Amino acid sequence: MSKLALLFxxxxxxxxxxxxxxxxxxxxxxxxxxxxxxxxxxxxxxFEKADIMTFQEAWKxxxxxxxxxxxLRNEDYNVHYVRSNNTGIMKEGLAIVSTFQQSGKxxxxxxxxSKFFGKRLMLVSEIAISAEKSIYVINVHLSPxxxxxxxxxEQLKFIIEKIKNRFSDKPIILTGDFNQDQEKDFFSPxxxxxxxxxxxxxxxxxxxxxxxxxxxxxxxxxxxYIFYQKKFFELLNVRKTFEGHPISDHYGLRAVFxxx
Numbered sequence: 001m002s003k004l005a006l007l008f009x010x011x012x013x014x015x016x017x018x019x020x021x022x023x024x025x026x027x028x029x030x031x032x033x034x035x036x037x038x039x040x041x042x043x044x045x046x047f048e049k050a051d052i053m054t055f056q057e058a059w060k061x062x063x064x065x066x067x068x069x070x071x072l073r074n075e076d077y078n079v080h081y082v083r084s085n086n087t088g089i090m091k092e093g094l095a096i097v098s099t100f101q102q103s104g105k106x107x108x109x110x111x112x113x114s115k116f117f118g119k120r121l122m123l124v125s126e127i128a129i130s131a132e133k134s135i136y137v138i139n140v141h142l143s144p145x146x147x148x149x150x151x152x153x154e155q156l157k158f159i160i161e162k163i164k165n166r167f168s169d170k171p172i173i174l175t176g177d178f179n180q181d182q183e184k185d186f187f188s189p190x191x192x193x194x195x196x197x198x199x200x201x202x203x204x205x206x207x208x209x210x211x212x213x214x215x216x217x218x219x220x221x222x223x224x225y226i227f228y229q230k231k232f233f234e235l236l237n238v239r240k241t242f243e244g245h246p247i248s249d250h251y252g253l254r255a256v257f258x259x260x
Contacts, residue, residue, distance in 0.1 A: 018130050018259045020100070023050035023241060024139070024175040024224055025252035027067045028214060029057040029085075029092045034065050040245040041070055048241040049075075050254055052098045052127060054139035056177040057248075059092035067247060072097065082108040084119040084141070096125045096139050103128045107166075112158055113143055113151040122159055124167060129259050135232075136167050140176035145223060152180050160189055171232035171259065174225075177250065181221040195227040198255040199238040207240065207251045214249040226255045234258040 049071070058068035058081065072079070080102055083093040096102070104126035111120040123139040140159060143151040156178075163172060174195060180186055182201040207224040208215055228235060234257060241252035 018133065019236060019256060020052065020129060021050035021254060021256045022052045022173055022175065022226055023048070023252055023254040024054045024226055025241065026056040026177045026224065026248055026250040027058055028248035028250065029059040029090055031061055031065055032214070037067060037247045038070055040242065041067055041247045044242065044245055045071070048254065051100060052137055054137065054175045055095040055097065056141040057092050058095045059090055062089050068095065075099065078102045080106045080123060080125045082121055082123055084121055085117060094121050094123050094139050094141055096123055096137055098127050101128045102126065103134055109162060111142070111155045113154065120155060122162065126170070133259055135171045135173060135259065138172060138174045140178065142177070142179045145179040145221065152178065153186065156189065160193060164193065171229055174227040177224050179223050181223065190227060194229050194231065196230050198226040198228055198235055199253060204238065204240050207253065208249065209251065212246050212249060212251065214246055216249065224250055224253050226253050228257060232260055234260055
């Protein structure tokens with residue numbers, strides 16, 4: 001084999017792999033300290049934004065304030081947004097936002113234990129990472145943590161059944177605010193069907209933390225997740241977002257992947 005042919009074989013996997021970034025962020029549906037939070041967002045957005053971003057509590061106040069709109073201000077994004085609540089003063093929802101084309105049908109499912117004020121949703125978008133390959137990105141927001149774990153267990157079962165029955169034909173990245181600290185018994189059904197943590201709590205720590213001035217209590221819980229399938233994706237790196245300059249009561253997560 002010639003040296004040129006050998007070199008091509010060595011570098012060809014790099015040429016044909018496609019790296020991209022994914023983030024998830026709960027935007028905290030309150031206007032408290034809005035100007036400061038907006039300042040932090042605008043100061044660090046170039047560092048914290050991703051090719052694909054999922055949002056929970058993506059809100060807009062009737063007076064025009066909206067961190068979600070601020071995220072979208074200077075880019076031409078493709079957006080999948082579904083409203084989950086409308087109080088008249090505040091409208092909020094879940095969103096999947098991407099620089100890539102969102103091809104195919106966009107899906108939205110109401111999770112078990114949804115309420116009229118406090119709808120819990122599962123959003124699914126098919127996103128074209130390249131001309132040849134597309135993936136599903138899923139965004140979820142489960143019931144509040146505390147004494148409602150039984151609700152989140154049923155919601156996760158619903159999500160898994162939808163994945164198995166409707167979305168098993170393409171690679172999947174599952175993101176969102178699970179309102180659930182990292183516990184083996186809770187997430188084991190998801191791990192059993194081939195998903196992996198992009199960031200374990202032992203690596204990145206909490207996302208709902210007592211060092212965040214907007215967190216209501218002495219919590220140090222990891223509630224926010226990006227799950228991926230190792231047979232389809234290579235995880236390159238992962239970190240928390242807006243740490244030290246919070247825009248919400250949650251820190252976000254940002255991961256970079258290669259699509260294999």
